[in-house]
Amino acid sequence: MSIYRPKRSPFWHYDFRIDRYRFSGSTKLRNEDDAARFEEARKVDAQIIVDRIRAAGAEPLTLKAACDRWWNTYPVGRSKSPGYGHLKLPHLMIAVSAAEQQ
Structure with a gap:
């Protein structure tokens, strides 16, 4: 699980990588369990994005x-x-x- 709550924010944030692609942002949720479920949904969406990028033959910009x-x-x-x-x-x-x- 890669969620955290910044000191000055009431909301949980997510931050994870799939291959060399980084995904991060605010969940805009105050409950840790809800934020964890939100992050899992983002991971599924992110995997679809990475798969599409690979299918197109694109690579991250170094x-x-x-x-x-x-x-x-x-x-x-x-x-x-x-x-x-x-x-x-x-x-x-x-x-x-x-x-x-x-």
């Missing part, structure tokens, strides 16, 4: 994929971002790739 997408959208010569972000991005990608391999 930081490396996001960097690649950004790099291809804003090539060095015509980058709209100020500063020297295009010089730092390759170093960030190398660091992320090394961390993912560990």
Whole structure:
């Protein structure tokens, strides 16, 4: 069971993962047992979503994929971002790739 009640909230929240997909939010329920049943229903819905994503052949967006997408959208010569972000991005990608391999 992955429900919890934040200190300053009267409502129970859920937080769980299926594969590499994270699902979280408020149950908007005050009773712990009701919140647990709500979370179980969300898990069933989440599994259907993950199954559909897999059937479509899609994968979660990794930081490396996001960097690649950004790099291809804003090539060095015509980058709209100020500063020297295009010089730092390759170093960030190398660091992320090394961390993912560990």
